[in-house]
Amino acid sequence: MGPEGAGIYRLLRWVLRGPVRRLRQSLLEPRAAQEQVLAELLEQTRDSAFGRAHGLDAVRSLADFRAAVPVQGHPELRPWLDRVGAGEEGVLTRSPVRMLLETSGTTGAPKHLPVTDAWAKCVQEAQALWTLGLLQETPAVRRGAILSVVSPEKHGLSAGGVPIGSNTGRIRRAQPGWMRRRYAVPDAVVQISDPVARQYALLRFALGAKISSWTTANPSMILLLCRRLMEWQAPLSEDLAQGTLRHGPGAGIAASVREALEQQLRPEVPPEDWRPCSIWPLAAVNCWTQGPATYFAARLPEALGGSVSIRDVGLRASEGFFAFPMRASDPGSVLWTAGHLLEFIGDDGAARWAWELEEGEEVRMVVSTQAGLLRYDLADRVAVVGRAGRVPLVRFVGKHGRYLNCLGEKVTEAQVSAAMDTAASQAGECPVGFCVRIRIAEVPVYEVALEGGGLALVNAWDRALAGLNVEYAGKRSSGRLGPPVPVSVAPGGFARYRELRALAGAPEGQVKDPIVALDEETWALLVSL
Numbered sequence: 001m002g003p004e005g006a007g008i009y010r011l012l013r014w015v016l017r018g019p020v021r022r023l024r025q026s027l028l029e030p031r032a033a034q035e036q037v038l039a040e041l042l043e044q045t046r047d048s049a050f051g052r053a054h055g056l057d058a059v060r061s062l063a064d065f066r067a068a069v070p071v072q073g074h075p076e077l078r079p080w081l082d083r084v085g086a087g088e089e090g091v092l093t094r095s096p097v098r099m100l101l102e103t104s105g106t107t108g109a110p111k112h113l114p115v116t117d118a119w120a121k122c123v124q125e126a127q128a129l130w131t132l133g134l135l136q137e138t139p140a141v142r143r144g145a146i147l148s149v150v151s152p153e154k155h156g157l158s159a160g161g162v163p164i165g166s167n168t169g170r171i172r173r174a175q176p177g178w179m180r181r182r183y184a185v186p187d188a189v190v191q192i193s194d195p196v197a198r199q200y201a202l203l204r205f206a207l208g209a210k211i212s213s214w215t216t217a218n219p220s221m222i223l224l225l226c227r228r229l230m231e232w233q234a235p236l237s238e239d240l241a242q243g244t245l246r247h248g249p250g251a252g253i254a255a256s257v258r259e260a261l262e263q264q265l266r267p268e269v270p271p272e273d274w275r276p277c278s279i280w281p282l283a284a285v286n287c288w289t290q291g292p293a294t295y296f297a298a299r300l301p302e303a304l305g306g307s308v309s310i311r312d313v314g315l316r317a318s319e320g321f322f323a324f325p326m327r328a329s330d331p332g333s334v335l336w337t338a339g340h341l342l343e344f345i346g347d348d349g350a351a352r353w354a355w356e357l358e359e360g361e362e363v364r365m366v367v368s369t370q371a372g373l374l375r376y377d378l379a380d381r382v383a384v385v386g387r388a389g390r391v392p393l394v395r396f397v398g399k400h401g402r403y404l405n406c407l408g409e410k411v412t413e414a415q416v417s418a419a420m421d422t423a424a425s426q427a428g429e430c431p432v433g434f435c436v437r438i439r440i441a442e443v444p445v446y447e448v449a450l451e452g453g454g455l456a457l458v459n460a461w462d463r464a465l466a467g468l469n470v471e472y473a474g475k476r477s478s479g480r481l482g483p484p485v486p487v488s489v490a491p492g493g494f495a496r497y498r499e500l501r502a503l504a505g506a507p508e509g510q511v512k513d514p515i516v517a518l519d520e521e522t523w524a525l526l527v528s529l
Contacts, residue, residue: 001133008142012132025338027390030353031355033338037339041370041374048094049080054068066375069374071377085112085159099163101113101115101164101167103317110505110506112158114371123316127171130313134284137327137328144211148214149168149216150172150216172187188260194503195499197249200228201261203225204245208265209280211279213284217288221287222287223296223432226276235250239265240270243262282308283308285309286310288312288313291395291398292398292515297310310328315380319373320373322365326388330393335394340367342367343366343375344357344365344366346361354391364379383397397412404516404518406438406481407471409481411472416436422460422467423463424453432495433494433513434513434515435515435522435526437449447486448487449487449489449526450488451490451492462483489527497513497529
């Protein structure tokens with residue numbers, strides 16, 4: 001993020017000169033940066049109920065902080081979070097809680113995570129730095145509109161009257177006015193409750209704009225919308241020609257909403273080629289590209305129909321923004337040590353700071369944020385893949401504990417995804433979605449639910465997985481694990497799974513395909529759709 005770049009980049013870099021300076025200093029002196037973050041966290045939390053219960057008034061150093069607060073996951077913090085949701089003030093921080101972010105992770109009951117002004121400012125600064133890097137590397141994104149897939153900013157209230165919503169919608173609303181004006185899709189579309197109708201309206205508006213940047217968390221969402229473009233060519237063509245929003249799934253939008261949206265539309269010539277790179281001057285597509293997302297990200301160039309920069313959105317979640325790539329070609333994201341307080345736990349159980357990590361390690365992230373989540377076990381596993389100054393570059397591996405294991409093989413989500421990527425190339429079959437579980441029997445087997453593809457693909461996946469996981473290979477070759485079995489998912493099954501998750505309140509752009517099924521409910525739902 002040096003001074004060289006296009007005019008708009010230089011202007012934005014000047015506007016963000018404070019955050020840029022803090023970022024550059026943090027790369028050289030990460031410990032000093034983290035000590036400053038700790039001081040700010042203590043200022044926010046020592047007078048809270050949580051702070052008093054943990055003796056934060058006596059904390060003076062990073063070591064003191066570790067001694068005072070244990071590492072805790074969401075179940076341990078749930079009683080404190082429930083008090084926040086009940087409307088009690090001063091529970092985790094002395095700052096008011098503006099809203100609760102609803103996230104369910106991969107599966108499970110929704111989690112409600114607090115938003116404070118200090119936390120929102122911290123996340124917005126990270127978002128701005130990520131955007132600055134995008135502008136420096138791909139200045140063509142400034143020449144068109146932005147297509148983003150987000151969920152409603154607010155959709156309900158907690159028992160105590162605290163607004164509940166999504167982080168993606170909150171971030172969209174928090175963007176400066178000059179950026180919000182570049183969004184191709186109006187806020188009213190985001191508020192449409194039915195996910196299929198919302199997708200249709202999103203594409204109808206996008207087809208009337210010159211999209212240069214497309215951003216959402218999950219690449220499988222981008223692939224779904226590429227398929228929707230092909231599926232809905234006929235009704236979209238009618239709506240484009242007539243300047244309307246009333247054909248296909250658009251017919252299901254409430255009349256008052258549809259009429260208001262139609263006032264913003266005009267007749268357009270339908271495209272001849274419905275692949276995104278032919279429709280729009282796409283310069284960058286931004287999404288997760290690592291860990292379990294690897295398979296889906298690898299399918300993007302073909303689905304988009306052209307060559308376009310695929311840029312990772314960094315290590316971000318509803319809990320905060322922890323690392324971002326400096327360039328699309330970087331092997332990982334640089335840890336943002338001037339933002340949240342970051343710790344890492346290795347297989348030995350010991351917690352370490354960012355500057356203590358070594359390249360080649362794989363560790364689990366523990367974060368402390370300005371919203372009052374202190375020493376919160378994020379359960380994200382990352383691999384250290386390089387360095388920027390004294391700060392590690394990390395690559396997302398997957399969720400800690402999300403692996404298949406019946407005989408000690410411990411097959412991770414990332415290995416399942418990478419093996420399917422290899423198998424698809426070898427077998428010439430690319431499934432729309434896939435999910436794997438263990439079927440316990442005298443000789444256990446892996447069952448592979450597929451939307452598209454069959455036995456040849458599963459056999460290729462079996463060989464690829466054996467090449468990635470030596471324990472799996474050993475147990476297959478010894479006969480302790482039987483050959484994997486394909487299970488057919490009906491066409492559109494994974495899309496319907498996403499719709500059901502979105503209707504249940506999960507942020508649509510972040511819904512992950514269940515690559516491994518660790519519960520019977522997820523598996524039964526998929527194979528029944």
